[in-house]
Amino acid sequence: MNRNDECWCGSGKKYKKCHEAFDERIKEMKFDFMRGQVRPPRKLINNAADIAAVRAAGVVNDGALDLAAGMMRPGVNTESIDDAIADYLTAKGAVSADKGFEGYPKNTCISINDVVCHGIPSKKTILKEGDIVNVDITTKYNGYFADASRMYIVGGHADANAERLVRVSRECMELGIAAAKPWHFLGDIGAACGTHARENGYSVVTDLGGHGVGKGFHMEPFVPHTGQPDTGMLLVPGMILTVEPMINEGTYKVTVDKKDGWTVRTKDKKLSAQWENTILITETGVEILSS
Ligand SMILES: [Zn+2]
Numbered sequence: 001m002n003r004n005d006e007c008w009c010g011s012g013k014k015y016k017k018c019h020e021a022f023d024e025r026i027k028e029m030k031f032d033f034m035r036g037q038v039r040p041p042r043k044l045i046n047n048a049a050d051i052a053a054v055r056a057a058g059v060v061n062d063g064a065l066d067l068a069a070g071m072m073r074p075g076v077n078t079e080s081i082d083d084a085i086a087d088y089l090t091a092k093g094a095v096s097a098d099k100g101f102e103g104y105p106k107n108t109c110i111s112i113n114d115v116v117c118h119g120i121p122s123k124k125t126i127l128k129e130g131d132i133v134n135v136d137i138t139t140k141y142n143g144y145f146a147d148a149s150r151m152y153i154v155g156g157h158a159d160a161n162a163e164r165l166v167r168v169s170r171e172c173m174e175l176g177i178a179a180a181k182p183w184h185f186l187g188d189i190g191a192a193c194g195t196h197a198r199e200n201g202y203s204v205v206t207d208l209g210g211h212g213v214g215k216g217f218h219m220e221p222f223v224p225h226t227g228q229p230d231t232g233m234l235l236v237p238g239m240i241l242t243v244e245p246m247i248n249e250g251t252y253k254v255t256v257d258k259k260d261g262w263t264v265r266t267k268d269k270k271l272s273a274q275w276e277n278t279i280l281i282t283e284t285g286v287e288i289l290s291s
Pocket of ligand 1: 008009011
């Protein structure tokens, strides 16, 4: 690429004033392919306009999760929460990325107690005092995606073991995000999540993980929540991904509901909890785009 050409990232700037130094830095790095260290493909690098668009989607997504917080009362059915969120997204000029994704029927995933993820909202699923509930929403806004989930405790109190799981799973996410650093490797995130989970006597779901997000709903790389530091894809400024550890009280093994094809449960029926943020890798660390 000529130094005076427009940069490949689509910024409209000259290459020499945009990603030339970035490309030089990657070229000079030694990748340990035996440890799975790989260069990030250019399609995963977001320019300033892309980032602003995902940030805007994230503001809407955060608002939807705030709305869910106000509905976590005993007796509320999960379809009514899904409906309220769909209305909110419509009012903001946004849509749920979940609805219709591989045939998924609803706008959100609402996963209670032993449901790990992909719980389908239903009139028949009624919140009870002390349930631990994950609401997961991906907003598509002006063609860009932001994805986050939070845990809620119905009625504000749960059994001590459930409250501890909810707290530790959040800490796992936070430690994973703190480990995400530019010019370091993806495996650092999972190593931090997994270490904290195991230190607390919990397991980490490995069948599902985080993912690149932004210009698409599910992009490269797959983000594992356990594993070894200094492995996997190089993290560089402009990458956007989710960190979303699913932490189980008992076994890490999960099953998928045979009837609906979506609902993921712990194999031993013990509790599971999950928090998820969409993060941007910056020059100096991370920026949280949806939480
Ligand atoms: Zn550029």
